[in-house]
Amino acid sequence: MTATRAPRREAPRFVPRNGKLIAGLTVVLAFLLAALFVPLTVDHAPNEYVGPAAAPPSAEYWFGTTTFGQDVFAQFVYGLRATFLVGLLGGGLAAVIGMAVGFVAGYRGGLVDEVLTMLTNIVLVLPALVVLLIVNAYLGVRDVGAQALFIGLTSWPWAARAIRAQTFSLRSRDFVDLARLSGMRTPKIIAREIAPNMSSYLFMTFILLFGGAILIAASLDFIGLGPTEGVSLGLMLNNAARWSALHLGMWWWFVPPGAGITAVVGALYVMNVGLDEVFNPKLREM
Amino acid sequence: MSLTVTDLRVHYRTARGDVQALDGVTFTVADGEIVGLAGESGSGKSTLGTSLIRLNGRMRHVGGTVELDGVPLPIGDSAAMDRFRFRSISVVPQYSMSALNPTRKIGRMVAELLASRGERLDPAELERRLALVGLSSDVLGRYPIELSGGMKQRVVMVVSTLLNPSLLIADEVTSALDVSSQKAVAGTLLGLRDKGLVTSMIVVTHDISLVYQIADTIAVMYAGRLAEKAPADVVVTEPRHPYTRLLISSLPEVGVRRAERRLDGIPGAPPSLLDPPEGCRFRDRCPLAYDRCAERPPFAEVAPGHFVACWKAA
Amino acid sequence: MSRYFGRKLLIYGLTFFVAVTINWMIPRFMPGDPVQSMLARANIAQPEAVEAMRAHYTDLFGFDLPLWKQYANFWAALFRGDLGISIWLFPTPVTDVIARAVPYTLGLLLPAVLLSWIAGNRFGAFAARRKWLDNTALPIGYVLTATPYMWLAILLAWGLGVVAGVLPVAGAYSFAMRPEWSWDFAGSLLQHWLLPFASLFLVAFGGWAIGMRNMIIYELEADYVHYLQSLGASRRLVRRYAFRNAVLPQITGLALQLGVLVAGALVTEIVFSYPGLGHLILQAIQNQDFFLLQGTFLFIVIGVLIANFVIDVAYVVVDPRTRIGMGGAA
Numbered sequence: 001m002t003a004t005r006a007p008r009r010e011a012p013r014f015v016p017r018n019g020k021l022i023a024g025l026t027v028v029l030a031f032l033l034a035a036l037f038v039p040l041t042v043d044h045a046p047n048e049y050v051g052p053a054a055a056p057p058s059a060e061y062w063f064g065t066t067t068f069g070q071d072v073f074a075q076f077v078y079g080l081r082a083t084f085l086v087g088l089l090g091g092g093l094a095a096v097i098g099m100a101v102g103f104v105a106g107y108r109g110g111l112v113d114e115v116l117t118m119l120t121n122i123v124l125v126l127p128a129l130v131v132l133l134i135v136n137a138y139l140g141v142r143d144v145g146a147q148a149l150f151i152g153l154t155s156w157p158w159a160a161r162a163i164r165a166q167t168f169s170l171r172s173r174d175f176v177d178l179a180r181l182s183g184m185r186t187p188k189i190i191a192r193e194i195a196p197n198m199s200s201y202l203f204m205t206f207i208l209l210f211g212g213a214i215l216i217a218a219s220l221d222f223i224g225l226g227p228t229e230g231v232s233l234g235l236m237l238n239n240a241a242r243w244s245a246l247h248l249g250m251w252w253w254f255v256p257p258g259a260g261i262t263a264v265v266g267a268l269y270v271m272n273v274g275l276d277e278v279f280n281p282k283l284r285e286m
Numbered sequence: 287m288s289l290t291v292t293d294l295r296v297h298y299r300t301a302r303g304d305v306q307a308l309d310g311v312t313f314t315v316a317d318g319e320i321v322g323l324a325g326e327s328g329s330g331k332s333t334l335g336t337s338l339i340r341l342n343g344r345m346r347h348v349g350g351t352v353e354l355d356g357v358p359l360p361i362g363d364s365a366a367m368d369r370f371r372f373r374s375i376s377v378v379p380q381y382s383m384s385a386l387n388p389t390r391k392i393g394r395m396v397a398e399l400l401a402s403r404g405e406r407l408d409p410a411e412l413e414r415r416l417a418l419v420g421l422s423s424d425v426l427g428r429y430p431i432e433l434s435g436g437m438k439q440r441v442v443m444v445v446s447t448l449l450n451p452s453l454l455i456a457d458e459v460t461s462a463l464d465v466s467s468q469k470a471v472a473g474t475l476l477g478l479r480d481k482g483l484v485t486s487m488i489v490v491t492h493d494i495s496l497v498y499q500i501a502d503t504i505a506v507m508y509a510g511r512l513a514e515k516a517p518a519d520v521v522v523t524e525p526r527h528p529y530t531r532l533l534i535s536s537l538p539e540v541g542v543r544r545a546e547r548r549l550d551g552i553p554g555a556p557p558s559l560l561d562p563p564e565g566c567r568f569r570d571r572c573p574l575a576y577d578r579c580a581e582r583p584p585f586a587e588v589a590p591g592h593f594v595a596c597w598k599a600a
Numbered sequence: 601m602s603r604y605f606g607r608k609l610l611i612y613g614l615t616f617f618v619a620v621t622i623n624w625m626i627p628r629f630m631p632g633d634p635v636q637s638m639l640a641r642a643n644i645a646q647p648e649a650v651e652a653m654r655a656h657y658t659d660l661f662g663f664d665l666p667l668w669k670q671y672a673n674f675w676a677a678l679f680r681g682d683l684g685i686s687i688w689l690f691p692t693p694v695t696d697v698i699a700r701a702v703p704y705t706l707g708l709l710l711p712a713v714l715l716s717w718i719a720g721n722r723f724g725a726f727a728a729r730r731k732w733l734d735n736t737a738l739p740i741g742y743v744l745t746a747t748p749y750m751w752l753a754i755l756l757a758w759g760l761g762v763v764a765g766v767l768p769v770a771g772a773y774s775f776a777m778r779p780e781w782s783w784d785f786a787g788s789l790l791q792h793w794l795l796p797f798a799s800l801f802l803v804a805f806g807g808w809a810i811g812m813r814n815m816i817i818y819e820l821e822a823d824y825v826h827y828l829q830s831l832g833a834s835r836r837l838v839r840r841y842a843f844r845n846a847v848l849p850q851i852t853g854l855a856l857q858l859g860v861l862v863a864g865a866l867v868t869e870i871v872f873s874y875p876g877l878g879h880l881i882l883q884a885i886q887n888q889d890f891f892l893l894q895g896t897f898l899f900i901v902i903g904v905l906i907a908n909f910v911i912d913v914a915y916v917v918v919d920p921r922t923r924i925g926m927g928g929a930a
Contacts, residue, residue, distance in 0.1 A: 118611065125615045125908055127859035129866070130900050131622065137885055137893055138626050158856060211746065218748045219867050224885055237750060241871060246758050246769070254758070258751030266746030270739070340830045371832030385827035387841050389848075389920055402834040429920045446831065 021274025027267035031260070035080035044071065046078040046231045057252050064252035067243045075231050076256045082232035083214055083264060086148045090213030093152025094159060095206040101156070102163025103190045107171055117164070124157035129219055136225040143227050147220065151213045159205045166198050200279045204272050211268040218261050233257035288486045289315040289338075289453055294350035296337045305559045307333040309510040310350070312585055313593070315453065315503075320479060320487045322497030322518065324533075325507035328556060332380070334507070335455045335490040337361060339377045355452055372403060376451040376484070380458040382439040386430040393426030396445055405449065415444045418481070419474050436467050443474060447483045454484040460496055468493075472500045494533065498522055503591070506530045509556045509567035512585055516592040526588060526599035529568050566596070574598050604922055608912050612905045619901040623894050624674045683898070684891030688883050694895035697880065702899070704772055705876030708793065709865045712800035713854075720808025721850055725843050727809065728816040737809065744806025749864035753799040753871035760795060767795050770873040796872045800864055804857075811853055815846035848919050855911045858904050 044050050051065040058064070063072035105116035128151075135150055136142055170176060171194075179193045195202065220226055221234025222241070240246070240254040292312050298305040307330045315321050325331040337345060338352060338361065347362030354374055360366040379385055387395050400407045413423040419440040430438055439459065447454060456475055460468040478484050491497045497504060498518050505515040506527065514527040525531045557567055566572070569579040578597045585595045665673070677683075683694040727737040744752075761769030773779070773788040819825065819842040828838050869878030877896050884892040916922045 118614070121611045122615045122618055124856070125611065125905065126619060127862050127900055127904050129859065129863035130897050133881060133885075134622065134626055134893065134897050137890070215746075215748055216863070219750065219863055222748070222750045222867055223870065223882060234748075237748075237754070241750075241754065246754060246762060249758075249762060251758060254751070254754050258748060258754065262743060262747045262751065266743045269742045269746055273738075273742070340826075342826070368832040371830060373832075377827075377830050379823070379827055379830065381823040381826075384823040387824045387828075387845070389844055389918075390841070391920075398837055399828065399831060399833050402837040403832060429924065431921050432924055442827070 018274045018278050020270050021278060024267045024269075024271025024274055027263060028271060031080060031264050031267075032084060034077060035084050038077040039074075039081065042071070042074045042077065044074060046070070046075040048074075050074075054248065054250055056250075063256050064250070066239065066253055067245070067248075067250070072236075072252055072256060075236055076233070076260060078231045079233040079236055079257060080260060080264075082144050082227070082230065083217070083261065085144050086151065086217040086232070087210040087214040087264075089145065089148035090151035090155070090217065091206060091210030093149065094156040094209045094213065095202070097152065098156040098159030098205065098209070099163055099195075099202065101160040103167050103194065105160070106164040106167025107186065107190055107194065109168075109171075113164075116160075120157045120160045120164075123154065124161070126154070128154040129216055132216065132220055133223065133225060136220060141228050142225065143229065144232070147217055147227065148213065151216050155209060155212055155216065159209055162205060163198075163202070166201055167194055170194050170197055200275065204275050204279075207268050207272050207275075211265040214261060214265055233261050288317045288319070288355060289488075290351075290353040291338075292351045292353075294334070294337070294352060295348040296333055296341070297346050297348050298333075299344050299346060300560075303560055304346075306510055306562055307345070307559060308337065309559075309562070311507075311510075311512055312350075313505060313512060313515055315486045315488060317485055318479065319503060320476075320489060320501045321515075322494070322501030322504040323488055323490045323507065324492060324494050324497060324504060326556065327492060328509075328559075329507040330510040330559075331490050331492075331507045332457060335377070335457045335488060338453075338488075339371060339375050339455060340364065340367065372446075372451065373449045374451055375453045375455070376446045376449070378439075378443050378446050378454065378456045378459050380461070382442040382459065383435045385442050386438060388430055391427055391429055392433075392441060396426070396448075399445070400448070403449075412444075412448070415448070415483070416441075418477065419444055436463065436470075439463075439471065440474065443478065447478055450483055452485045454478065454487045455490065456487060457490045458492070459489075460491065460493060468496055469499075472496060476500050494522070506533065509562065510559050511567060512593070512595060513568070514592075514594045514596075515585075516589075516594075520589075520592055526592070526594045527568075527596045528572050528574050528598070601916065601923055604916070605912070608909065612909060616901065616905060619898060620675065620678060621671075623898060624671060627890065627894075628670075678898075683895035686892045687889040688887040688892060694891050697892060698877070698895055698899050701876050701880050704874060705865060705869065705878070708796055708800065708869070708874065708876060709861065712797050712804060712865070713861050716801045716804035717808050717850070717854055720805045721812045721843075721847060723805075724809040724812025724814075725816050725839070725846070728813045728820075729839070734813065738813065741806040741810040741813075744803055745810065747803055747806075748867075749799065749803050750867040750871050752803055753796065753868045756795050756799045757871060768792050769795065772875050792872075792874070796868045796874050799871075800861075800868050803864060804861060807857070808850065808853075811850055812846060815849055816842055819843075819846045848915070851911060851915050851918065855908050858907055862900060862904060 047070055049069045050071055051061050051069045053065065053069045054067050055061060055065045055069075061071050061073060063076055065071055066075075101116050101120060105113045105120075131154055132150055136147070139146065167190075176189060176193050179189045184192070217226075217232070218234035218237070221232050222238045224238055224242075226232055226235045226238065234257070236257040237254055240250070240257075245251075245253040291314070294308055294311045295306070296308040298307050309330075311330075311334060313321075323331045323334065333345070336342065337347070338359070341347060341361065341364065352359040352361050354370065357370075357374075359370055359375070386392060390398070396412065397407045412426070416423055416425065421437060421440055421444070425433060425437065425441060430441075433441065459475070460471050463471060475487065475489065479487055489497050489501060494504065501518045503515060504518045504521040506513045506521065506529065508529050514521065514525060514530045516526075521530060522534060525534050555571075557563055557570065563570070564582070565580040566575070566583050569575040572579070576597075581597075583595045583597045585593050588594050588599055681695055683698075686692050686694050686697045689697055723737070724741075727733045757769040760766050768774070768791055770792075772792050773785060774792075777785055777788055779785065820838075822842070822845070825838055825842060828841065865876070866878030866881060868874070869876045870882050873879060877900065880892060880896050883889065884896065
């Protein structure tokens with residue numbers, strides 16, 4: 001069969017039926033809305049000393065207070081903001097770099113591919129968190145933006161590799177040949193013919209990078225290399241550990257931030273499985 | 287009577303409903319007969335081939351019976367079918383190039399496959415059969431990736447017929463090959479029958495001119511049903527069904543040999559098998575269609591061994 | 601095959617080169633003057649260390665030397681095994697500090713990685729064939745992989761250590777003991793090892809199980825599986841072949857996950873004050889001990905490179921296609 005037109009996916013028909021996709025999306029959206037709007041209802045800054053010290057959860061302080069009398073709930077909802085922000089910026093940047101490298105390497109092939117693949121493999125082998133440790137340790141002042149920037153710069157390689165492989169397989173398809181014969185330029189072919197045909201794949205890649213960025217940021221924050229100002233879920237864990245919340249039995253200090261990260265990232269992953277099942281019917285059979 | 291298929295109906299489950307891929311197919315294959323099963327892609331010919339040996343996860347046996355050498359085949363029950371597979375009925379699949387486990391040496395794979403069926407491997411016999419298709423026994427010590435596509439296909443032919451099955455289904459075995467290799471493969475298939483390694487054969491293809499060289503009988507499928515079945519010469523020289531006629535006339539002497547190529551002369555396309563129309567399924571495209579075609583034509587014997595599903599042909 | 605290893609070694613060599621260069625560049629080109637500010641801070645905390653630091657920095661960076669010369673000196677020092685003097689444990693050389701910590705990290709990381717990989721693969725393949733198990737195990741697996749390593753570590757320490765009081769939650773052995781060859785000491789080591797091991801193991805296990813489950817499902821749709829089934833091969837044989845082929849991408853996955861696993865081990869050690877490299881990193885950061893931090897960085901990079909190479913060798917052993925030299929390996 002000769003396909004001169006790019007195949008169109010009929011997947012959206014199944015979207016509403018996939019439970020995993022719905023469940024994941026619901027959780028992610030719920031947390032996102034909480035991060036966006038709940039802080040507006042909190043009338044004190046997250047790091048302000050507002051309440052009694054080390055109080056367990058109560059009607060007034062839903063998640064209790066820290067050793068210093070900070071409101072854990074306020075820190076949690078503000079921290080969620082930082083989590084989504086770092087995921088969006090870090091994951092987004094990694095996705096952009098991964099796509100640029102993957103598309104160009106896969107489409108152009110030859111020497112360009114050799115060089116880019118080499119670069120990808122080098123960055124891939126370097127343990128990202130450890131590189132981030134070094135960079136952040138020397139940075140005097142740190143904020144979420146810089147953190148996301150460096151996370152984006154170090155976590156793109158696997159995405160680039162995957163996208164390169166996909167591009168490679170699309171490159172010789174009839175509709176791409178046709179576009180090339182009709183004199184379309186490379187960036188346009190990539191944008192108009194190749195990217196749309198792997199859009200679902202690109203989206204899933206972004207989701208994984210998003211989740212990965214959140215986890216790396218949390219580790220950095222926990223080690224003590226988080227934003228110097230402000231609050232994040234990882235910083236909350238860092239503070240809880242530093243001020244012995246564990247030994248003092250102040251579970252309300254360290255349970256919510258970790259649970260928040262796990263819920264958001266887990267929901268992203270589950271959402272991804274749902275998407276995968278929607279786009280690859282083979283998996284749905286199971 | 288080797289194979290008897292009666293009113294076989296197989297559906298595909300899809301998200302949008304059941305696709306009636308096989309809708310009442312009846313035919314027989316005699317001992318020693320090679321039947322060429324031709325049709326466009328989507329006509330159900332491959333479904334027919336596969337459903338005789340192994341329904342895949344989305345295929346459902348809806349009705350009809352299959353008998354091989356007088357024994358009914360439980361084609362809807364995969365576990366019960368295992369007894370017949372390989373021993374009585376076997377297949378050379380469309381995907382022969384990738385049918386061998388990439389991480390096992392071929393000899394070991396064959397031994398393990400036979401062992402799992404409780405059969406003993408006779409190395410001398412295996413070598414003899416490899417030689418029959420022009421392969422040296424060295425291939426047994428190699429991984430599939432070390433063989434060419436044609437070699438892999440020949441290995442699969444040997445493996446599939448190791449237990450001398452009554453019926454071999456060859457599914458589009460030539461579609462990925464160039465013309466000279468196609469001839470060689472056709473010759474090999476003939477050899478399998480002539481040397482008695484298989485009793486009968488169904489050769490599924492969209493290439494009528496190729497199957498004409500080896501088949502005793504040609505059956506033409508259209509939209510999930512048999513349109514015509516007759517001795518190979520008759521189908522090519524005196525087709526009765528309007529679809530077969532168009533198909534044959536679209537074959538030039540040299541050059542395009544694929545029935546799969548859309549019949550440009552006939553307006554329209556095969557009907558959707560999701561919700562097929564009543565009556566003859568070719569009638570929307572048929573130049574001879576008339577009122578009666580709203581009723582399903584029987585697959586009737588119009589001359590000895592010549593069956594046609596068309597009111598005009600009767 | 602030699603081409604395959606040649607390429608891999610070239611990449612690892614370049615990676616090492618890049619890592620060393622990063623190590624050299626960051627303190628040199630970061631905004632502000634980290635060396636000066638570090639000296640200033642150290643001046644207060646560890647006056648006796650300042651001279652040593654200044655000497656080392658001058659030696660390394662030789663601020664009046666041309667850049668290429670500074671860079672060359674840096675490499676020369678590296679090949680002498682000179683990573684500087686630790687500020688935190690002044691005047692112990694950084695290499696000694698690291699050498700003392702490495703066994704703890706390896707003792708934690710190696711069993712956790714290998715066992716979670718083996719168990720996760722087995723379990724994933726097992727779960728893939730049972731619908732009910734698949735439906736219950738899968739969500740748990742996803743929750744586990746989404747869990748930040750340090751949080752699971754904290755939860756385990758809190759639940760089993762603080763609340764239940766069953767296992768110790770800090771250090772590698774009882775504070776009342778000194779390292780020695782005795783059953784008591786070994787028992788104490790094991791006790792302290794269990795929780796950090798368990799938390800590393802669990803998070804990684806979830807990931808492997810999910811990966812294997814998905815790979816098996818793909819493999820069971822592969823052509824060679826359909827062919828075997830068409831010939832009535834036993835389920836056991838089909839499963840065995842599918843597992844064998846599904847393991848290959850899991851080996852590649854192991855290489856890809858090394859960085860994440862190491863990161864997991866570092867934060868887990870921090871939670872349990874386990875005296876491995878993670879603990880060193882925390883101390884280095886808190887004490888502004890940049891020699892120690894950079895030394896640890898290099899050490900981890902080298903470790904990861906070696907592990908990658910070992911995995912490459914394993915891959916070649918398992919996948920005939922790489923041996924034949926026709927590609928196949930990612």
